Amino acid sequence: MNDILHALFSTEGVIIGTLVPFLFVLTVVVFVHEMGHYLVGRLCGIGVSAFSVGFGPELVGFNDRHGTRWKLCAIPLGGYVKFVGDMNATSSPADSAAIEALSEEERKIAFHTQPIWKRAATVFAGPFFNFLLTVAVFAVLFSLYGRYVLEPTVAAVQPGSPAAEAGIEPGDRFVSVNGEAVESFGDVQRLVSGRSGDKLTFVMKRDGKDVTVTATPKITEETDALGNKIKVAIIGVVTNAEVGEPRQITYSPAGAFVAAVEETGHIIQRTGQFLKRFAVGREDKCQLGGPVKIAGMAEQAAKLGFEWLVQLVALLSVGIGILNLLPIPPLDGGHLMFYVFEAVTRRPLSERVMEMFYRAGFLLVLGFMGFVFWNDLFGC
Known part of the structure; x- marks a missing residue:
């Protein structure tokens, strides 16, 4: 019995070690x-019937x-x-008969009777807030801890x-x-890691002169900070403390915010690049995971510390924001x-x-969910 309780409730156990971090994230x-x-909808004068975290049977509410x-x-x-007037939780519009059944007061605050700009702003606000969350997290972390960087100088070539x-x-x-300037070795890794098979142009400073070369990154398997096996593209250069001259960059609150916006932009760019390459079969399917993979990452992250x-x-917030912006109903x-x-035709579909x-969108979403679940459990 003690072994069972320890396996469930210790910091290494399923509940405290995995489930709690997963649910937090x-x-x-x-x-x-x-x-x-919710906030933008309310600002636009739209009524809200329900705000739910989770699906299925209600546990608590008010x-x-x-x-x-x-x-x-x-x-x-x-x-x-x-919102008021929604047919269901995906904000699908009710049919004309259901709209007609609304009272005069309900029609005034119903979602689907609002001007296009109010509906669009309300829908876009969800992914936008996800991006804001990422900016806020990085701004706080940069303010507290700064950033550790290495000079983009080559110590050795494989x-x-x-x-x-x-x-x-x-x-x-x-x-x-x-063509994109680099200031640190991390910039080089960022620009190369998602470009396997692409011929890239590198400008190098050698003996005070610029030298231009081309190289095609190749894929390799590495272990990330959370212990996950990931596949990234490399060109085969490394740096070290001697030539990389490691230093800690500190930021003012304003500087941390600017750096956080830039970092969020880089993550959005890399994620979009990954999705485009994935769609044409140029990325490993095992890089995509669902709840099981997220739970494992949350467990590993919790072991390393709250930060x-x-x-x-x-990182997950950016991913959710981007996925929700894909032009697939019922996503945002x-x-x-x-x-x-x-807006273009001056009439709705x-x-x-x-x-x-x-219906087609639901099938696509369900298919994607099935795909990542399969990856989680059997595929990778």
Whole structure:
């Protein structure tokens, strides 16, 4: 019995060691996303019927003075804000008969009777708040801890590597990668790691002169800070403390905010790049995971310390924001696609056509969920 209790409730156990960090990470990301929808919707004068973290049976909840039901539900794999006039939790528009059944007061605050700009702003606010959360996390971390950087100088070149074949030599200093200036060795890693198979142009400073070379990064398996096996692209150069001249950058609050915005932009760019390459079969399917993978990462992050867990929140928040902007109903991007059509044609899609899009979108979303679950359990 003691062994069972230890396995469940110790810091190394399933509940404290894995489930609690997982729920913390996912709940924060979902709550912030839905709060974006809620706050902007309320600012636009839209009524909110329900704010839920999780799906399925309600565990606890209460009604506020505006008539919104705030609740925590049993399945912690998402959440939703249901506005007045929504047919369901995905903000699918009710049919014309249901809209007609609304009272005059309800029509004034119903989501689907609002101007396009209010609906679009409310929908976009969810992913935007996810990006804001990431900026806020990095701003705080940079303010507290600064950033550890190495100079972009080559200490050694791996024999037979793309860098060796390109003629890169120890002592060379990276100036730019594919036209983008670099200031640290981390910048070089960032610009190379997601570009396997792409021919890249490197400008190197050698003996005071600029030398231009080309190299094609190759994929390799490495272990990240959380202990996960990941596949990244490398060209085969390393640095060290002697030539890299490690230093700690400290930031003022304003400087930390600017650096956080830049870092968030880099993450969005890399994620978008990954998704484009994945769509054409140029990325490893095992890089995508679902709840099981997230739970494992949360467990490892919690072992390393709270700041690592918060960083995982920031990274997951960006991913959720980007995925929700994909132009697929019932995701936020799907709604925005409909609003663009409505703005251009000056009329909404017909109920029949919209229902077809929603059904197709649901199948795509369910297929993606099945794919990442399969990866989690059997595929990788």
